[in-house]
Amino acid sequence: MNMQLKRYGALLFRYLRPQWRRALVLAILVVANIALQLLSPQLLRTFIDSALAGGVTSGLIGLALAFLAVGFSQQIFSVLATYIGTDVGWTATNKLRVDLAEHCLALDMGFHNERTPGELIERIDGDITALSNFFSQFVIKIAGSVLMIGGILVVLTIENRLLGLVLAGYAILSLFALNSSREIAVKATAEERESTAALFGFVEERLAGIDDIRANGGGAFTLRKFYELSQHLLTAGRRAWIKHSLMWVIVVGLFTVGDLLSLGFGIYLFGQHLITIGTVYLFFQYTQIMADFVDELTHQLQDMQKAGASIGRVQELLSTTNRMVDGEGTAIPDGPLGVEFEKLTFAYGEATILKDLSFSLRPGTVLGLLGRTGSGKTTLTRMLFRLYDPVSGSIRISGVDLRDTRLEHVRQRIAMVTQEVQLFHASVRDNLTFFNRDVTDQRILAVIGELGLDEWFRALPNGLDTMLGAGGSGISAGEAQLLAFVRVFLRNPGLVILDEPSSRMDLATERLLERAMHRLLKGRTAIIIAHRLSTVRRADEIMILDHGTIQEHGNRAGLADDPSSRFSALLQTGMEHMAA
Ligand SMILES: Nc1ncnc2c1ncn2[C@@H]1O[C@H](COP(=O)(O)OP(=O)(O)OP(=O)(O)O)[C@@H](O)[C@H]1O
Ligand SMILES: [Mg+2]
Numbered sequence: 001m002n003m004q005l006k007r008y009g010a011l012l013f014r015y016l017r018p019q020w021r022r023a024l025v026l027a028i029l030v031v032a033n034i035a036l037q038l039l040s041p042q043l044l045r046t047f048i049d050s051a052l053a054g055g056v057t058s059g060l061i062g063l064a065l066a067f068l069a070v071g072f073s074q075q076i077f078s079v080l081a082t083y084i085g086t087d088v089g090w091t092a093t094n095k096l097r098v099d100l101a102e103h104c105l106a107l108d109m110g111f112h113n114e115r116t117p118g119e120l121i122e123r124i125d126g127d128i129t130a131l132s133n134f135f136s137q138f139v140i141k142i143a144g145s146v147l148m149i150g151g152i153l154v155v156l157t158i159e160n161r162l163l164g165l166v167l168a169g170y171a172i173l174s175l176f177a178l179n180s181s182r183e184i185a186v187k188a189t190a191e192e193r194e195s196t197a198a199l200f201g202f203v204e205e206r207l208a209g210i211d212d213i214r215a216n217g218g219g220a221f222t223l224r225k226f227y228e229l230s231q232h233l234l235t236a237g238r239r240a241w242i243k244h245s246l247m248w249v250i251v252v253g254l255f256t257v258g259d260l261l262s263l264g265f266g267i268y269l270f271g272q273h274l275i276t277i278g279t280v281y282l283f284f285q286y287t288q289i290m291a292d293f294v295d296e297l298t299h300q301l302q303d304m305q306k307a308g309a310s311i312g313r314v315q316e317l318l319s320t321t322n323r324m325v326d327g328e329g330t331a332i333p334d335g336p337l338g339v340e341f342e343k344l345t346f347a348y349g350e351a352t353i354l355k356d357l358s359f360s361l362r363p364g365t366v367l368g369l370l371g372r373t374g375s376g377k378t379t380l381t382r383m384l385f386r387l388y389d390p391v392s393g394s395i396r397i398s399g400v401d402l403r404d405t406r407l408e409h410v411r412q413r414i415a416m417v418t419q420e421v422q423l424f425h426a427s428v429r430d431n432l433t434f435f436n437r438d439v440t441d442q443r444i445l446a447v448i449g450e451l452g453l454d455e456w457f458r459a460l461p462n463g464l465d466t467m468l469g470a471g472g473s474g475i476s477a478g479e480a481q482l483l484a485f486v487r488v489f490l491r492n493p494g495l496v497i498l499d500e501p502s503s504r505m506d507l508a509t510e511r512l513l514e515r516a517m518h519r520l521l522k523g524r525t526a527i528i529i530a531h532r533l534s535t536v537r538r539a540d541e542i543m544i545l546d547h548g549t550i551q552e553h554g555n556r557a558g559l560a561d562d563p564s565s566r567f568s569a570l571l572q573t574g575m576e577h578m579a580a
Contacts, residue, residue, distance in 0.1 A: 004308060008134075011311060015092035015135060022088050029081040030140045034148050036074045038155070041285035043067045049278035089136030093128045100124045100317060108324040109387045113348070118201030123317055126193070127310040134307035138300060145297040152290045159279060163265050167287060170261060171294055174254045178298040181250045185243035186305075192240040195233040202229055255291045262287035324389055327404040332413045336363035336525045337398045337494035339384070344393035346383060353379045355548045356393070361541070363398065363494075366526045368539030368556065370570065375545040377529045378419060381497045384527070386410050397495065415493040419501055419529075421480040429464035432486050439490060447489045451516040453482060477501045478509035485516045495525045502531045510534075533574065542567050 016023050047063045101124055157164025206222050266280030339361040346354040353376045369377050386402050395402045423431050433439040448457050460466040530536045543553040544566050552566045559567040
């Protein structure tokens with residue numbers, strides 16, 4: 001518990017310190033509000049008593065005005081406190097969201113492979129939303145409630161010692177009763193949240209795969225699963241709601257007991273002529289306020305538990321370290337890069353995909369990488385881009401071990417055009433520069449010209465401002481590749497990895513691609529996972545992968561001329577069984 005409090009404190013301190021002034025104003029407003037709430041029943045008592053005693057009208061009017069003023073200020077303070085509290089809470093939680101998102105984005109691919117996007121959204125957004133009250137009002141409200149309850153008990157004890165004692169007992173009992181009754185709904189609420197997360201995770205994944213689902217007639221199955229998950233959410237939600245209602249009944253019951261206690265006492269003491277009718281009213285009013293604050297206090301305690309679970313998860317996420325440690329920062333040289341694999345073995349989890357690979361490429365060489373589907377071609381390129389670290393062995397780029405340089409350098413000097421180019425719902429410009437405003441339009445246009453894409457570019461309705469659809473819809477696979485070429489060219493890397501799409505494309509696009517590829521490869525080292533014969537012909541060397549091992553590696557022309565080579569056999573069949 002102590003450890004936990006310390007962690008809460010550290011988190012509060014870190015995110016509230018930048019806005020301590022507003023937090024202080026908030027605290028003052030809350031305390032002032034409490035003082036006013038204590039004051040107004042006193043005013044009413046005086047009013048009732050002096051009215052019954054036939055007091056002067058002007059005095060009564062004065063009291064009434066004072067009461068109104070107090071009530072009005074209380075409302076104003078409440079509004080201000082809510083406004084500032086919400087602002088403080090959102091500012092703190094948004095900062096935490098940004099920190100978490102940045103942390104997660106910097107984590108290795110292994111981390112991301114293990115989690116669905118839906119799960120991460122829930123962890124980064126859902127958990128933090130549960131913390132907004134914690135950041136804005138938590139400490140103030142707990143301290144405020146304790147102050148208020150204590151204050152009322154003191155005032156009541158001064159009025160009548162026995163009443164003070166009885167109500168103190170009532171306050172403590174209801175605190176416990178309310179606090180334990182809150183537990184009733186915790187499990188059901190957690191289940192409801194889990195169901196929500198499961199449903200959203202499912203929807204997200206299926207939407208991402210909508211093409212394949214449609215194409216394979218998976219619609220009915222998907223909908224059925226959707227119904228199942230929705231049904232689960234419905235029952236879980238209903239259960240949580242019923243339990244919440246039960247809690248509500250308990251709260252109202254306890255309030256009624258409090259009212260009965262104070263009214264009974266008041267009537268009895270009034271009958272004994274020990275107190276005035278105004279004091280009876282005061283008892284009643286104070287008891288009600290006190291019950292409200294006991295309720296508030298248990299809410300806050302409950303919130304602390306919920307916040308505790310969220311904070312635990314947030315801290316777990318923040319302390320997840322990158323399995324990929326950045327190197328010392330040895331610079332990768334300029335110009336075309338050499339590549340050297342040394343006894344490299346790699347596995348995604350259990351299954352070994354690349355086995356003891358050793359080969360090297362001289363700077364400026366174009367390597368055509370061939371192999372059946374699943375043989376590990378894409379995986380090999382991911383290793384070069386350092387999306388994963390090898391299990392054993394190493395990769396050197398122009399003599400620099402990938403693990404000695406910085407990821408940033410790697411991504412600068414090596415460029416990858418993936419099998420399925422990702423495009424975003426944004427302008428062509430942003431898709432090309434990845435939202436980097438430092439890249440001038442002039443430069444983009446120059447690259448487009450250099451790659452021979454002028455004509456294609458002129459056909460765009462709004463030039464660089466042309467918006468692409470969601471996920472780059474409206475763009476063919478070939479065009480997406482062209483855009484990816486421009487991306488690569490803008491960065492001027494020394495090694496280009498090209499994972500060619502296996503899909504067929506129209507002749508015009510194919511011709512454009514060929515021309516662009518020619519420019520792209522000039523003066524660079526390249527590894528091309530080729531699916532088309534025309535691309536294979538660009539390669540200086542050919543390497544054929546089979547089940548993660550090198551089956552053949554050599555000069556393209558030499559292999560093509562050697563009738564006993566795998567490559568020449570492939571050429572004979574027109575690479576047919578290589579495609580797809
Ligand atoms: N992220 C991943 N996690 C786990 N296993 C993976 C992952 N990516 C690929 N694999 C597995 O690794 C093996 C090699 O996959 P890879 O994508 O490298 O093959 P490929 O040669 O590029 O195939 P294709 O020609 O179909 O693109 C496959 O068995 C695949 O199922
Ligand atoms: Mg592949």
